[in-house]
Amino acid sequence: QxxxxxxxxxxxxxxxxxxxxxxxxxxxxxxxxxxxxxxSRKGPELLxxxxxxxxxxxxxxxxxxxxxxxxxxxxxxxSQPSDSATYLCAMSAFSGNQFYFGTGTSLTVIP
Amino acid sequence: GxxxxxxxxxxxxxxxxxxxxxxxxxxxxxxxxxxxxxxGQGLEFLIYFQGNSAPDKSGLPSDRFSAERTGGSVSTxxxxxxxxxxxAVYLCASSLDGGSNQPQHFGDGTRLSIL
Numbered sequence: 587q588x589x590x591x592x593x594x595x596x597x598x599x600x601x602x603x604x605x606x607x608x609x610x611x612x613x614x615x616x617x618x619x620x621x622x623x624x625x626s627r628k629g630p631e632l633l634x635x636x637x638x639x640x641x642x643x644x645x646x647x648x649x650x651x652x653x654x655x656x657x658x659x660x661x662x663x664x665s666q667p668s669d670s671a672t673y674l675c676a677m678s679a680f681s682g683n684q685f686y687f688g689t690g691t692s693l694t695v696i697p
Numbered sequence: 698g699x700x701x702x703x704x705x706x707x708x709x710x711x712x713x714x715x716x717x718x719x720x721x722x723x724x725x726x727x728x729x730x731x732x733x734x735x736x737g738q739g740l741e742f743l744i745y746f747q748g749n750s751a752p753d754k755s756g757l758p759s760d761r762f763s764a765e766r767t768g769g770s771v772s773t774x775x776x777x778x779x780x781x782x783x784x785a786v787y788l789c790a791s792s793l794d795g796g797s798n799q800p801q802h803f804g805d806g807t808r809l810s811i812l
Contacts, residue, residue, distance in 0.1 A: 620800050629788055629803035678797035689739040
């Protein structure tokens with residue numbers, strides 16, 4: 587079983603839709619959770635960073651962590667064509683230097 | 698620039714040749730990571746440097762792969778006797794001090810193609 591599971595999509599939505607991206611994980615030691623956005627031929631760009639459970643909001647983006655279910659989500663409100671990219675989740679435990687990445691979900695927002 | 702810089706952005710070479718990929722981390726970041734990203738695959742960890750500590754080489758796929766970091770800043774990933782399966786995007790990331798609570802910041806990668 588992989589440490590982190592992420593549905594690869596692809597996901598296609600109309601402009602203005604609410605997008606929900608998700609990852610599940612198996613290691614209960616994970617404490618730090620990140621979402622990255624990766625445009626084609628570019629490196630991953632850090633979008634959201636959260637610690638432990640709860641919600642964090644930044645503009646149109648909301649990151650949600652449910653440690654009891656080992657499930658994290660990224661919500662994008664009022665999606666825009668510029669949001670079209672691959673979204674990767676990542677997580678790490680309290681100690682150590684290893685980060686675990688999902689395989690990424692490809693999102694297309696259609697104008 | 699303020700971000701992680703990688704060069705070259707693209708590299709095409711013949712099977713059997715050696716290649717060197719360069720990474721210049723964010724100024725002040727002591728931790729540096731190398732990853733490999735293949736189509737449809739997640740990020741594969743290769744190697745991790747933190748300050749003057751011995752690097753964590755546990756992700757290097759074979760002895761054809763090596764990396765060094767001189768002066769605690771710039772890093773070079775070397776692949777000897779390249780094989781076609783080495784074709785991938787090689788990403789470098791840096792973080793402030795390598796702690797698991799420090800998110801990584803990535804460069805745009807080197808797209809390596811082995812003919």
